[in-house]
Amino acid sequence: MFEKDPHLLIADDDRPFLNRLAKAMASRGFTVTMAESVADALSALRTQPPAFAVIDMRLGDGNGLDVITELKSRRPEARGVILTGYGNISSAVLAIKLGAFDYLAKPADADEVFFALMNGDAAAVGTIPQNPMSAERVRWEHIQRIYELCERNVSETARRLNMHRRTLQRILAKRAPR
Structure with a gap:
């Protein structure tokens, strides 16, 4: 092409x-x-x-x-x-x-x-990442994914993740971990 x-x-x-x-x-x-x-x-x-x-x-x-x-x-x-x-x-x-x-x-x-x-x-395909994501980063990515799937509704996201709404708000306000 x-x-x-x-x-x-x-x-x-x-x-x-x-x-x-x-x-x-x-x-x-x-x-x-x-x-x-x-x-x-x-x-x-x-x-x-x-x-x-x-x-x-x-x-x-x-x-x-x-x-x-x-x-x-x-x-x-x-x-x-x-x-x-x-x-x-x-x-x-x-x-x-x-x-x-x-x-x-x-x-x-x-x-x-x-x-x-x-x-x-x-x-x-078939390569190992040079800098794999940390466990904190994987958790943060998962939370972000659920947040997007819930159309950025904090209360619904917190309910689905089984966490307090304020805790979720603090996590969402922070930068992504490395």
Whole structure:
């Protein structure tokens, strides 16, 4: 697919990162279109749906998942990678269900992005993670997943997790453990 159409859309509201990644991907042979917002990305998709896309999960004017959804509706075979600095399992699962090819945590370098676009999740098969999640992180991810499934309803999430609502609120207010 890369040889036939090397068109890549990169959507990220962090301009220095966007410029660095665009330059790095252009040096790898991609024809890069940059977008700093959901509106810009959707406009670029309507003009020419790319074969590849790298999209930040949270953009200034909306959610990058809207861009993935539109990309997959216009070009189902396109390979889209979601980048995020706010990673949790539930958002990763949602991104994959909506058609993302892979999901990378920021800061991701150009080599990681290139590998994800070219090989999909082949890296995950048969390899042991270099930094596996801690037990606290696994617990936090599970709580976040249930919270999302309960449509961000704290009382319902607390009931399903069999914990006090205030305890859950304290956990949700903290940053994710490493």
